[in-house]
Amino acid sequence: MTTRTDDKKSRLIESREDLLSVFAGGEKPPERWRIGTEHEKFVYRLEDHRAPSYDEPGGIRDLLMGLTEFPWQPVLENGNVIALSGPDGTISLEPAGQFELSGAALENLHQTCAEAGRHLNQCKEVGARLGIGFLGLGMWPDKARADLPVMPKGRYKIMLNYMPKVGSLGLDMMLRTCTIQVNLDYASEADMVKKFRVGLALQPVATALFANSPFTERKPNGYRSFRSHIWEDTDPDRTGMLPFVFEDGFGYERYLDYALDVPMYFVYRDGQYIDVAGESFRAFLEGKLPQLPGQKPLVSDFVDHLSTIFPEVRLKSFLEMRGADGGRWGRICGLPALWVGLLYDDVALDAAWDLVKDWNIEERSQVRHDVPRLALKTPLPRGGTVHDLAREVLEIAGEGLTRRNRLNSAGDNEGGFLDPLREVVATGVTPADRLLDKYENEWNGDVSRIYEEFSF
Template sequence: MTTRTDLSASPPIEGRDDLLSVFSKGEKPRESWRIGTEHEKFVYRLSDHRSPSYEEPGGIRDLLMGLTEFGWRPVEENGVVIALAGNDGTISLEPAGQLELSGAPLRDLHQSCTESGRHLEQVKAIGDRLGLGFLGLGMWPDKARSDLPVMPKGRYEIMRRHMPRVGNLGLDMMLRTCTIQVNLDYSSEADMVKKFRVGLALQPVATALFANSPFTEGKPNGFKSFRSHIWEDTDPHRTGMLPFVFEDGFGYERYCDYALDVPMYFVFRDGKYIDAAGLSFRDFLDGKLSVLPGETPTMADWTDHLSTAFPEVRLKSFLEMRGADGGRWGRICALPALWVGLLYSGTALDAAWDLVRHWSIEEREALRHAVPRQALDSPVPGGGTVRDLAARVLDIAAAGLTERAELNAAGDNEGGFLDPLREVVASGKTFADRMLDRYHGDWKGDVRHIYEEYSF
């Protein structure tokens, strides 16, 4: 989740144009498009697989401070280090200590994958010293909520109180999941709309290809991506497939209205988070927010609020692809490769839109609901399965990456980063399927073997 690193004064919102400017100012010419990869991983004690607290010796605080040896700068909240800033972006903490790298905006996938590898090398170096390991999955395979610590970030305390009021699985989302995401640019409002539609319609394909969360508290949970299922019962006011994105006339204005209707979580003032859970940002604009009577929001408040909507694709000053489970290093590189290949080539974008443009709202919703359980075996509109569709999608993405012609020093283009996903389609087995095979086979029902085989 977003960590505020800029605490400087923010201008007040003067009118609706200011709200829309967050989106319009994100427009960039093609040559300035960048790739921002985000990935989370679980932190555990090597000795007993326990999730460490923030304060304990050798825990999360010491991990963050250890990383300052590599040039990362501490970011504090109320005198507590809760994130790090550096040339490779931001390292932040998810609610139960999941460690996230929000990478810098980079030109190509070679740079992005190198950045991820550099980060993981640094994390492992400090982890080895502290006796910590790092697990690349979509959900804790063996931890109950009660087993997990809570990080000292004000917004998380507000969210923990509010989540049970609006859904049954929101606390699982906060405490027990990890994801890989990519942030991508657009050149115009029309370009944003087309990318948003393709990204939203094909998000279930990414969920299936990256499905990696089949266990809950040590047992199979009946899903391939339980992390994806969790989002279906977190908060209906701020999650989902956003049917209005496919309606005529969709653009910045319509997304702005959606975001204004998302209930608030908090307001950040004087270094502290004020609980505004369930209140209306529209009331805030009118100076009628009960927790700050008479006060109106700043642009920073609007940016904060946009980060509290959690649809499958999210618009800020860029587009976030949000459907994938967490995973190990090769999968971290594969997720941006998939979406860059589809969305950063005009030819590929057209081809991808042709695959999904005729689907009805009901068909898109049915696919979204089927994929967490069935993954590659989910039926798709028009016939066939997600496995069949994924093969076509990967071919389109590969062609898009070839068209980009971004080469590394060896002369390779970016298409090789799709190889882990091609293997999933060729074998018909997701990462979840492989773990379930091991669980019922060599592991003999003992999920603890995951720590040996799925750590970084």
């Protein structure tokens, strides 16, 4: 989740155009398109697999401070180090101490993968001294909610209080899950619309290829991606497949109306998060927010509000692809490779849309609903399975990366970063399937073996 790294004031919102400018301000010509990759991982004690608290010796705060020996600078909230900023982006904490890198905006996938490698190496170096390990999965395989600490971030206290009021699994989303996501640019409103539609329609393919959360509290949970299922019962006001994206006339205006109707969580003022959970941003625009009577929002308040909306694809001043479970190094590189190959090449973008443009919203929603449980075996509305669709999608993405022709020093293009996903398609075996097979056979039902074999 977004972490503020400064407390600068922005301008007052005076018109609807000020709100729309957040989206329009993200428009860039193709030569300025960048790739921003975010990835989370679970932090655990090597000695007993416990999730460390923030304050304990060798805990999360010490891990953050240990990383300052590299070029990272602390970000404070109420005197607590809650994030780090540096040339590789921002390191931040999810609610139960999941460790996230929100990477820098980079030109190509070679740089993105190198950034991920640097970050993981730094984490492992500091973690080894503290007796800490890192696990790349979509959900804690063995922890109950009560087993997990809560980080000292003001927005999380507000969200933890609000989540049970609107869904039964929101606390699991906050405390027990990890994801990989990629943030990508658009050239114009029309380009944004095309990319949003393709990203949303094909998000279940990413969910299937990255499915990596088959255990809950040491037992199989009946899903390949329980993390994805969690979003179905988190908060219906701010999640889902957004049917209006596929309607004629969709654009910045329509997304703005949607965003304004999503209930608020907080307002950030003078270093503090003010609880306004459930209130209307439209009322805030009129100076009628009960907690801040007479005050009207800043542009930064609207940007904060956009960060509290959680559909499968999210629009801010860029597009965020949000459907993948957390995973290890090759998958951190594989997700941006998938979406860059599809969305940063016009031929690939059109070909990808041709695969799914005829589906209606009921069909899209059914695939989205089925894929957390069935993954590649999910049936498609017009015949075949997600496995069949994934094969076509990867071929299109690979061709898109070839046409991009971004080479490393050895002369390789970016297509090799798709190899972990190609293996899934070739074998029909998702990461979750591999975990379940090990659990049932090699591990003899002992899910703790996951720490030995699937840590970074």
